[in-house]
Amino acid sequence: FISNSVLRNHLRLPIGDSLTKVELARLIRLSRHVPGPTPARITFMGYGPLPLSFLVLAAHPLLVASFDNYDSCGEANERARRLCCLMRMAFRTSDVACRTRGLADYDAVFLAALVGMATEENARVVEHLGRHMAPVATLVVRSAHGACDFLYPVVDPEEIWRGGFDVLAVHHPECEGINSVFIARKPSSPLR
Numbered sequence: 001f002i003s004n005s006v007l008r009n010h011l012r013l014p015i016g017d018s019l020t021k022v023e024l025a026r027l028i029r030l031s032r033h034v035p036g037p038t039p040a041r042i043t044f045m046g047y048g049p050l051p052l053s054f055l056v057l058a059a060h061p062l063l064v065a066s067f068d069n070y071d072s073c074g075e076a077n078e079r080a081r082r083l084c085c086l087m088r089m090a091f092r093t094s095d096v097a098c099r100t101r102g103l104a105d106y107d108a109v110f111l112a113a114l115v116g117m118a119t120e121e122n123a124r125v126v127e128h129l130g131r132h133m134a135p136v137a138t139l140v141v142r143s144a145h146g147a148c149d150f151l152y153p154v155v156d157p158e159e160i161w162r163g164g165f166d167v168l169a170v171h172h173p174e175c176e177g178i179n180s181v182f183i184a185r186k187p188s189s190p191l192r
Contacts, residue, residue: 032169039107039138043068045096046112049079053110058089068106070094097125103132113142113152113179123159130164135188139165142179152179160184 042065044054051069058067067089071077077091084091096115103109109129116122122141129139143155157167165184172180 038065040065041068041106042066042108042110043070043106044110044112045070046115047071047080047110048073048112048114049076049083051080051084054080054089055084058084065107066090068092070096070099072096097128100132103129104134104137106133106137108138108140109133110140111142113144113155116153119153119156119159122153122155123163126155126160126163126165130186133186135186137186139182139184139186141182141184143182144179155182157182 042057044051044067047054047069048071054067054069069077069080069089069091071080071091071093072095074093077093081091096111111122111125111129116125122143126139126141133139139160141155141160142152144152157170160167160182165186167182167184169183170180171183
């Protein structure tokens with residue numbers, strides 16, 4: 001498991017308390033929209049060397065799941081691997097836009113805001129996930145809203161729909177510097 005001291009040390013960052021509150025609120029929202037039991041297999045894509053969102057969710061006592069973290073940068077994955085000592089976490093170096101095998105095995109996929117550096121890239125990644133994720137799997141997409149749109153690409157909910165998902169919820173945190181999130185689900189059968 002992640003030692004509580006490691007988690008506490010990293011959450012002492014200036015945004016640590018806000019991030020913890022936002023991630024727990026997202027977990028509650030996610031639980032409202034995920035059918036059936038809590039997700040057993042979760043993947044984070046593009047969260048880099050300091051995956052704080054990943055750590056907050058993995059440390060939550062009610063979420064017993066295995067986690068895979070994908071990033072296209074091997075060095076980022078190695079740093080994250082050294083930071084996290086949780087047995088149910090794996091770190092893999094892979095470009096999400098090229099990944100097809102195994103995507104249907106996840107109950108939930110979390111997509112970082114910077115997986116695509118531009119809106120068009122994010123749309124292509126969402127469409128790729130729509131082709132390869134399992135029916136009824138949940139997609140959580142980070143986006144920018146307000147002041148964050150200067151730093152991160154804005155994801156249009158229409159692009160998520162065109163990618164093959166139903167948008168279930170949109171959450172724009174009130175604290176500055178924290179990304180917005182879309183919660184979407186791949187339908188059990190394609191309607192479009």
